[in-house]
Amino acid sequence: MHHRPKNLRCRAVVKIGPASLRDVPGIMRLQELTSIELRKGKLTREKAASIAVRYSHFLVAKSRGKIVAVRGMFPEERVSYIGPDSKEHSVLTTVLANAFTLPDYRHQGISSRLFDAILEKARSEGKKELYVAAEGKGTPGFWEKRGFEKVGTCTTCERFLQGKCTAVPMYRKSI
Numbered sequence: 001m002h003h004r005p006k007n008l009r010c011r012a013v014v015k016i017g018p019a020s021l022r023d024v025p026g027i028m029r030l031q032e033l034t035s036i037e038l039r040k041g042k043l044t045r046e047k048a049a050s051i052a053v054r055y056s057h058f059l060v061a062k063s064r065g066k067i068v069a070v071r072g073m074f075p076e077e078r079v080s081y082i083g084p085d086s087k088e089h090s091v092l093t094t095v096l097a098n099a100f101t102l103p104d105y106r107h108q109g110i111s112s113r114l115f116d117a118i119l120e121k122a123r124s125e126g127k128k129e130l131y132v133a134a135e136g137k138g139t140p141g142f143w144e145k146r147g148f149e150k151v152g153t154c155t156t157c158e159r160f161l162q163g164k165c166t167a168v169p170m171y172r173k174s175i
Contacts, residue, residue: 014061078092083151133156
């Protein structure tokens with residue numbers, strides 16, 4: 001009897017659209033940023049609204065009403081990086097947030113579709129360039145395939161500031 005490997009899942013029908021206030025708890029869960037208040041069901045409408053402002057430039061992918069992936073951008077963020085010239089550079093720009101996809105929905109092109117949609121959103125909002133700190137296995141190749149160029153090593157990412165890493169590549173793309 002032939003068994004299908006667990007890591008090969010059926011392709012899900014996924015709809016991509018803008019994140020809403022109602023999506024904030026799902027986004028936070030997906031990003032493993034769930035606060036104690038959220039876990040205890042004490043996320044107030046006011047707190048959710050302040051979080052939603054932060055996520056107003058995010059897109060979500062949903063399957064059967066469940067958030068399965070998220071990608072976003074933070075306009076007007078300050079990023080710093082050490083360039084090939086060994087000098088520190090600092091720019092106020094649009095930064096792509098990390099994408100998160102539930103394991104059962106990976107390797108189906110959802111992250112690429114979200115990237116294309118967020119790129120179009122950035123262009124429609126008049127953004128001229130995007131930056132991203134490429135954390136995680138395989139991410140540098142992902143960015144290079146999409147026309148990003150490595151500009152240096154990030155010095156503002158959370159892991160760097162916490163002393164947990166020393167070399168997260170920083171990429172930039174003119175759009």
